[in-house]
Amino acid sequence: MLVKLRVALAAKPPVLYVVVVLLLPCLTLGAGAIVPIPPLKPVDSITAEKIRLGRSLFEERLLSRDNSVSCSSCHDLSGAGVDHKPRSIGINGAVGDINAPTVFNATFNFRQFWNGRAKTLEAQIDGPVQNPKEMGSSWNEVVRKLKAIQTYQDRFRKIYPDGVTPENVKDAIATFERQLVTPDSRFDEFLSGKSALDELAKKGYENFKSFGCISCHQGVNVGGNMYQTMGVMGNYFKDRGTPITEADLGRFAVTKREADKYVFRVPSLRNVELTAPYFHDGSASTLEDAVRVMAKYQLGRQISDREIDSVVAFLKTLTGKAPAVLENSRTTAGAKAQ
Numbered sequence: 001m002l003v004k005l006r007v008a009l010a011a012k013p014p015v016l017y018v019v020v021v022l023l024l025p026c027l028t029l030g031a032g033a034i035v036p037i038p039p040l041k042p043v044d045s046i047t048a049e050k051i052r053l054g055r056s057l058f059e060e061r062l063l064s065r066d067n068s069v070s071c072s073s074c075h076d077l078s079g080a081g082v083d084h085k086p087r088s089i090g091i092n093g094a095v096g097d098i099n100a101p102t103v104f105n106a107t108f109n110f111r112q113f114w115n116g117r118a119k120t121l122e123a124q125i126d127g128p129v130q131n132p133k134e135m136g137s138s139w140n141e142v143v144r145k146l147k148a149i150q151t152y153q154d155r156f157r158k159i160y161p162d163g164v165t166p167e168n169v170k171d172a173i174a175t176f177e178r179q180l181v182t183p184d185s186r187f188d189e190f191l192s193g194k195s196a197l198d199e200l201a202k203k204g205y206e207n208f209k210s211f212g213c214i215s216c217h218q219g220v221n222v223g224g225n226m227y228q229t230m231g232v233m234g235n236y237f238k239d240r241g242t243p244i245t246e247a248d249l250g251r252f253a254v255t256k257r258e259a260d261k262y263v264f265r266v267p268s269l270r271n272v273e274l275t276a277p278y279f280h281d282g283s284a285s286t287l288e289d290a291v292r293v294m295a296k297y298q299l300g301r302q303i304s305d306r307e308i309d310s311v312v313a314f315l316k317t318l319t320g321k322a323p324a325v326l327e328n329s330r331t332t333a334g335a336k337a338q
Helices: 002-009 014-029 045-058 121-130 139-147 150-159 166-177 186-191 199-211 236-240 287-299 305-316
Strands: 227-229 263-265
Touching (some): 045 150, 121 139, 121 166, 139 150, 139 166, 150 166, 199 305, 236 287, 287 305
Antiparallel strands (some): 227 263
16 A cells, blocks of 8 residues: 555655655554453452552652652542643642643553653653652652651552562552553444444544544544654644744654654543643643644644534543542552651
8 A cells, every 4th residue: 555655646746745754654553443442351459459559659749859749640530630731730839841641541552751752651650750840759769758658668568579669669550550441431332332422423523534533543542552743734833833842842852863853642532521731732722722723733624613513522422431440449648758
């Protein structure tokens, strides 16, 4: 298919060739169907203990230098895994560099962070703990604080023979995060043949496919499985009207390759109606705004308000049930630092 595409392009204007080449990552790396979230597998007793410990640590402010910020500060478990701020607030009121992505369904992402710099959930945890604008701490300090609390010592020893270590803290938190999946959305039920979409949402799904949204937003997470340039069909950053920041550079900050400037991991659209504001810069405050911007800068389309409404209706069918792990009794976040 790609050979035929390139042959056909040889006779076309250069601009068209550039546009299609920019779209090739979506056409080749992950284009396909949306699939339902699979059910979680049962866990053994040790894993269940690890999940409970991971939740405690996720909500533990001792992970930050001044004991004021936890993972849940920016990834609110009662708020679809986000804090609903354009940029999160860290220790000492520091404003972060980028919009916090949801932690819900993050287990399905092929890379973590907007620029994809972490390959695993465990590796991702290093970032906020040591970022001076987030938790501003170090692993030595985190381990010292946790070891000063006998309850944590006992809980770690019950699961890990070597007790409290950076690796074990990350393992416990990541194990908990892998439970933060939101199954059984209306669209999942539709895909499984258990229910139908209303007419507006059905039209929105048709538009989502015909406009080309599905070329980058598909798979189990309706995104999260590839990279794409922000502004394929227009200069998003110029039109935004604010200075370009390091966070705007996307993958370039990781690879230092010119081709990776403004390239980001495509975000998941699951629960998207609950995770405003949108984009890495938090610049779109509503789903309608986000759809309009995506149509213009990613697809080169000016779409009508009715078409936008239909796509938004479809996107709202991607809201799933709350993670089952959150229906259990809440854990305590731990004691004060000693």
